[in-house]
Amino acid sequence: MKSYIVQLAAARLLPVTLILSMLVFYRGHNDPGGGFIGGLMASAGFIFYAMAFDTREAEKKLRVSPLMLIVAGLSFAFISTLPSLFAGNPFFTGEWVSLSIPLLGKLKLGTPLLFDFGVYLTVWGVIVTIIFNVMEE
């Protein structure tokens, strides 16, 4: 079922879904969204792409293997637990820093954000891994 229209749509939609998923991930701390939802959205884009073309094309588009996404995601999630230990707080305490960036205003960065990014990557990687593998069957 290779349709040019679907292929064109998938190719155009992929960057949009990715940017959207990043946005949803980032706004998650204060508004609806977050790493889990973002990860689901990102994988949806790639799955649509894989359905329009095939999984090999989609994997090429992904550039890294889905496994690497998982590895990176879990590592980020785990690393985010460590700063609290160095700060002398109990394991997993959220640690925050405030950065003032000219023009953009104040930017608050914290380990929960890193953790959420880990969740984002892991969910993305896991879903893509499972569905690509099933599709290849």
Added chain:
Amino acid sequence: MSGLLIYLVILLITAFLAPMLISRAGKAAPWLLGMVSASGFAYLLGFAGFISKGNTLNYTIEWLPELYLNFSLYLDGLSLFFALMVTGMGALVLVFSGNYMKPYAMKHRFFFLILLFEFAMLALVLSGNLITLFIFWELTSVSSFLLVGFYHEKPEARNAALQALLITVAGGLAMMAGFIMLGQIAGTLEINQLLKSGDLIRNHPHYLPVLLLILAGAFTKSAQFPFHFWLPGAMQAPSPVSAYLHSATMVKAGIYLLMRLSPVMGGTPEWKYILTITGAVTMILGGYFAYSQTDFKKVLAYTTISALGTLVLMLGIDTDISIKAAIIFLLVHALYKGALFMIAGLIDKSAGTRDLRKIGGLGKVMPTASLAAIISLLSMAGLPPMIGFIGKELIYEAKFALPDIGNLLLVAGVLTNVIMVAISLALIFNLFLGPLKYPGEKPKRPAFALRIGPTLLAGISLIFGLFPARVADLLLSPAIKSIRPTIDSLKLSLWHGFNEVLLVSFITVAAGITLFLLYRRVNPVLTKFNNEVITFRFADAFNKGLDMFLHLTKKKTSFIQSGYQRFYLMAIFIMTSLLAWYQLIYTWPDIENISFSKPGIYEILILILIVSSTLIAVSVKSRLAAILSLGGVGYGIGLLFVIYGAIDVAITLMLAETLVLVLFMVVVYHLPKFTNFSSNASRLRDAAIALLVGGFMTGLVLKAGQLNLNPKISDFYVENAIPLAHGSNIVNVILVDFRALDTLGEITVLVIAAIGVVALLKLKTKKGSAT
């Protein structure tokens, strides 16, 4: 104190670096590794003066103090004594292995494993907390498993390794249960505190079960009857392993534990009887079976069992003199048995066999090693002027001092020692003196690295025998005092004066010589007797039991694991809903009294969507249609969440629903069309299950609205989301901050699921099956 910890870490790092060192540094590598072990010996020896003044060292890192779990190190006379044996023997064995393991391609792995063992064993004897001890105890079992099965291409080696592992680990688990109970009774698992609460533990109603559980661990590890059979099997290991693990250190772990806990649990009639009887039986059986073996290593293995039995017996007798005897005999045995095992390996290396019927007169080709062997054998026979003589004299003395069963034990001890004397003499005169005999090529003179270990050990046996007082003051007395603080200092000398003990020794030696002279005549008869009359083999019985167990589990598994997903689902659904119904029925009146608010137009529309989608899903005849209408159900529920303001849940549900739909489609695309539909009966059954589950979910939801949690959990999150977690989206804040550990667990599970899916699909494609 943390110097001990640093040394342990160094040893562990050395273990991991050993494979690299072996391939880079070549010949020097075993010497370097031996140096690491020897430096530990020297470092520990530096504590001897400090410890012999009655001091102890304690170092604790708290882990979960509420459950008495700490990582603790504790150094007193007893642990110092064992730690010195572990590091000292370790250094000699490493040097010995350097030459012994040279021809093997897997020698990298060997050095890693043996150093890992040394680390575990040292940590075990230095542990100051029983759970710390347990962890290292199991680590020694695991490294022993890998070392016994080192020649993994041989099925006998694999079998022996598995047997040893199963027995010691089973005992270890029982022991852990005992430790936990001990912790519940005493309120601590720290050894230095347990030592003070002996009376509390001995008078507790659970004393006997605790004792039995802990003894199960000690007896399996130290090869006591009826668990002794794994030790002869473990002779499949390379000889350095037998010398190190299975004579000098690991099998002594059980003895160490008994000595360690003797002030805590010892002194009761139960302790005395169990230890005395087990020890005596093991002692005699070990000696008896040793006599008719033809493999040098097997002889040594059975005499080791006998020696371990003697040690347990001494601890069971539990008098001042018997504890002194136990400590001395421990040292004696480690010295001579370590040396003899190395010599067994060395003979195997140069003559190509260990069969005692095929080799003899080796003194002519390997004079140094033979001298060392003869000295060690004399020590084993308990003849002066070796330290073995002192050990044996003390053991006799301990038995003499016993009132009632002492005479019986004395007879048993004399019998065992008669056999030891006969075996030692037979080995000395046949294997080392006498005419040269060999099966293949003429045996070569063994390399220096092979000779140094046994020679040193034999030399120590001799020197300690001649000048025992200094060792006694520095090492043995502190060890004895940490078992029994009230004991008077140890006075050792070769010459005790003429007394009844010496008389029994004379009788023993005379009988031993007689037995040796009759060796040629008695041995074939005994061997025949053993082979034909005693057909019961413990190892075989164990294997048979194991097979039966495996058969049983296979049957059970094929019964429960049908392999049909629908049966698994049914089992899960039915069990869950029945359990929930059991609770729901009790509280049903609460649910009946709920007053519902009037539903709005949106709710009614969504309800119609959900219900009609459900009806379509169960009635259509195409998979695709069924899946799409199931999607309708999912989106309908998602819309409900939108109406009630749970935006995050709604978005997640919608996305998940979409992805699941896609996944279903992908799968369905590959499936054939429905060929036969389920029968009416099974549809009825499924409908019943569906109603059961649906009903319980409904009841649960209604019930949830009735619960009054005070204070409300959600209020806490609403109040604290911004001040504590700097975020106003409560759902996300819970996920990534308040309950982040759960999320970490969940994403890990996700990853495991993904790996599982990939593995299943890849496995299938490899096999090429279509189902």
